[in-house]
Amino acid sequence: MMGGITHCRFLKAPVTKLEAKSPKSAVWTITAVVTLTTDLGETFYEDNATLEAILYRNGPGSAETAVLSKTVDWTFPMRALKVVLQVDAAKCNPKHQYFLRVGEKDRKAVQDVWGQYMMVQGRTSVLPIWSLPFRLGQKTKELFVERRLQIRDDRVLKVVEETGESIARHIWDAGLSASLVLASLDNERSNLASPELRKAIRACLNRDHVNILELGAGCGTFGITFATLFENCLVTLTDLGLAKEIADLNLKANSLGDRAKFVELDWTEPLPEHYKTSFGLVIMTDCTYNSAYFEPLVGVIDAVLNNNNRLLMAYKRRHEDEKEFFELMEAKGLEVTCRTKVAIEGDTETAQHADLASLRSNRGLFPWTSTPPKPRSLTKRHRSIASAHCTGRIHISFLLPCSQKVAQLPTTASGAFNDTAPTKLVHFKPVPYCTVR
Structure with a gap:
């Protein structure tokens, strides 16, 4: 069984070609290659699944309309699946934009809604993928694809990610799970977050303006969810320069204006002084997978946390080395005040989990200095x-x-x-x- 959400991913984004079917007719052929894998792509889906590829058309000023669909079968031990659709050229308009969506058959109604993609009828559900808009006969942007996630009835979050192998430019399980918890914050019937964690998050947001710092943002899913749901939040996404392009695409896709921005930040470099006092909430997801960066990451967290703010972090337990991260945090006087678990695969007995924790500094108890000697x-x-x-x-x-x-x-x-x-x-x-x- 795969350890987490099953991601449908484009290995090759849609490519279009006009082909003559007869002297008087022609068809447009749309070809793509998909795979079913984990967030890090380390394993492939170890079961059979029936997928549905749906071609949508979006004319100028009009809503998206399904043009045609095709069922394709993923059979274990597949690693890649070719998807081919053909549409009558006479029914196509070159001015229209098209999108290709691939997901599990008969689950269109629930797959793009937070909470349903993770557990449906007691088994794993496939997180669907959308292509970026393309026009027939024009070269498509093969580098990027899109997730569409309805976080509330009136809010759809768009997350652009890469089709390649760079893990910094993909969405990860804990980021999705944390955004799910955030979207359910005002739903009193939801049991996704513990009462203590729900109270801690609300306390951070109960201000006229909340400056939020996201560390290791990658695609920026969690920070963009904050900015999308709460208009009083001003979010600064930070990561290495490698993530800038994908983060900027997501900021633009969600029309956040000046309520969110991306700033390059290297944990191993000196931290700008204003970072130490500027943020009422610090957030991060999926940042504990690489033990080589634990010490510089904890150093940054230690610098930006104070007695007036909190760290809200989400992580999926992947290996034993992650214990060292929390040992380093505790040694710095940073304590976990509350946490919750979000099931991300299978039934409630066998589910994988993402942990969402709130941490604060307890340094108010001790007169720490700011320049420790080298041990x-x-x-x-x-x-x-x-x-x-x-x-x-x-x-x-x-x-x-x-x-x-x-x-x-x-x-x-x-x-x-x-x-x-x-x-x-x-x-x-x-x-x-x-x-x-």
Whole structure:
């Protein structure tokens, strides 16, 4: 069984060709290649599925109209499926735009609605894909495709993603799940979020203006959902320059104007000073998959969080190394205040989950300084512990595993931190929580 949402993905976006069927008639042939896979594309759909390809027409000033549809079968162990449709050229208008949508047959009514694409009748549902608009006979934009997700009765979110292999330019499971929770925030009958998490999110949004920072935005799904649903939110999407093009396309597709923007941000570079005081809410999704970036990411989070804001993060548990991320967070005085689980596959007994958590800084309890010394002779696991210090006595709160070595930070006789003395590793007895003073 696949671990998460099943994504229908274009490997090749639609290509059109005019072909003569007889001396007096011709047809337009529309060809595309799709696959069924996970968000990271590491496994393919391990079952059979009946898909439906639907060609839509959109004339100037008119709504989208279905022109024709065709059923195609995905058979395990397929990795790619070719889709071919033909339409009578005499019935086509070169001024019209066309879209190709591929999803599971007989699920059109529910597939584009949040909450239904994940669990339908106790089994995995395929998240459908839309092509970008194209005209017959003209070269299509093969690089990009689109998801259309109705987050509320009157709001449809459009998420452009790439057809290629760059994971930074695709939508991911936790981002979708987090947006689902956000869209259900005002639905009191929804049980997607715990009451505590719902209250925490509402408290952050209960202001005239809320400046939101999204870290590792990628396509920007979560941040754009905030800006789409809540007009008092001003969202800054940040990521490496690789994500700028796809993020800008999504900002334009959702007509957000000046309520959302993309800014390039590298976690390994010095953080601009204004980031440390500008944001009432920090958000991120699917950022804990690569342990190589845990330390710089936690450093950025530590810099932008204060006693007046929160971090709202969503992640899908993919490997054991993710525990290190939360150890680093806790060593920085950043604590999880509430969390919820969102099922993203299968029935309630076997479902995969995405975790959505709210975190805040507890540094108001301790006089942390802003320029920790460089730790010496420490393993990677302990560097963040050694970097937390204060000008008086040292206060570090963290979860302590059995017989775990913990950094003992050297101090002078007056209790001040001594940056010239060597750092030592000492053993503490196994207790649930430990405070080093």
